[in-house]
Amino acid sequence: MVTLDFRTLTVPVGIVRILEMILTCITFSLVASVGRGIDSFWTWCMFTWCFCFCVTFLILLLEFTSLSSKLPISWDDFTTAFAMLATLMILAASIIYPIFFACSNCGKQIGATVTSCLAFILYAVEVGLTRAKPGELSGFLSTVSGLLKVLEAFVACIIFICLEPTQYTRFAGLQWCVAVYSICFIFALVVIIFTICRLLSLFPAPFDKILIACNVLAVLMYITAVVIWPLYSFKNNPRPSWCAAGGRLGAVCPWNKLVVISFMTCFNLVAYIVDTFYSFRLVFFVSRT
Template sequence: IPVTSTCLNITTTMSTWLIYSDHEFVDCCLQRMQLFSTCVAFSLVADMGIGRGAVGNWTLSIWCFCFAVTLIILILQFCEFPSRFPFFWYKFSVTYACYAALLCLSASITYSITYVQFLPYGPYRDRAIAATAFSCIAYVLYAMEVAEIWDLYKLNSVTCYVLTVPGLLKMLETFTACVIFAFISNTSLYQDQPALRWCVAVYTICFLQAAVVLVLNLGDCEYRLPILFPIFQLGLTLLSILLYASALVLWPLYQFDEKVGGQPQRSSDVSCKDELTYSVCAWDQRLAVTVLTAINLLIYVGDLVYWSCLFSLVYVLGCVGGGS
């Protein structure tokens, strides 16, 4: 019996080692292809010589960011950094891969909608289309890496915050805020109105709150708070809902209501009539921020509903347990 048990242990260990080796090999191949795709994407459009606009610059910065972080990850893996902090590394890698996939997807969509379609037919347009294609390829590669890491987590029965419902909601909240930041990078949209500057402050505050929650979980610091982490997260979510609700009222009011200086019609925006501008006009940016604000508010509401249901379930189970 001891011999049989030893053989089983050796077989299990070898199987686990082979699975880890396969995972590392696939992960390394995916990361090299991610590096190539993002490098080609920003290289194609970096020296086009025509204005990209605020949103175009945002997409270019996304490709540069993904390229730089992926390169750093490859260097750290070459230096065997993951073996020193394995659990942290797995959580960091899946978090980054999720964000990179979302960012590359949003860059592909926004770049094609807000920039490529306005370019005249010719070599510049072809290069922009090729950059969009490589951005889509990068999205697929990052999504494949997420699936690969997810399988590894399920194999080892390890939970990761970003792969849970509240974690995914937090990622969507911060991701939507990043897209909003891309559209409000044009400061002329809000700098003349205090109410609109308040909306920008709301987007920033709520983004930082969600980012703090993610960082606390990434660093395993969520249980070091003076209050229970679920209560802390519920309070932040409720505050974010109130702030976003105010932004959802003020932003469209001051952007589209003519009584307070807004522009209700797209035709009234001079930038939308400029045929020499190869980017989305200011009125469209205002509308995009309005829609994204409503979407993010719904995500926060879903986050609040999740935690409220969880607390209700815990309360009911506590009452049942106390009664019995």
């Protein structure tokens, strides 16, 4: 039986979600009204805003009708993980869209950029509202370590988007780096899916111990990637002169993508180090006290 819960629309997180829907709707409406040919970057941005709007609407609808409590998943983990993912996706779209499509005399494009940035702020606020507080019982993905898992997976996706087979098939070292990105991404994705679907009990050992072991291994593997990737990528490979061009031409330069991958590798290494610290703290300090 469906029971309407009007309180879900009046609590702070409910109000934030309504504003998120309004801003993402305005953003993709402005961008769609401008019109654009088939373009991967334009498609990515439109997908981001439409995806976030639809999932936020679905979350509000399921909570308003109380159907969320009847789903065989960890609802708190799902909503927190989505809020973190939406924050990262809209942040990326808010950076990519103005770089490629905005100009000084493009009113709608500038307006879409502003509303997208506001939507990013709101999703970041939602992450803060749904994140587990100290001493509060909640799902794994509501903790700092859980949110870091979403961040690590998202950064790995950015790395995969920038990868080109012609760049890493030349050297075994670069292939090792791709293996590092893939293995760590798969584990992060498995943790997220298993947590949301309440399948952590299927792990052959205590989850917290597996988490620590995999995080330590990921740190060691990413340390090698931080050294090996730029070493082989930029060896005898100076930046082409045409890559210095402004606008889209320079942004899609394969050499520039190597720089992005190098930066994201360092970023993910820091994320895994922080994740490992929180995992150790959770197991050896918080659990004992």
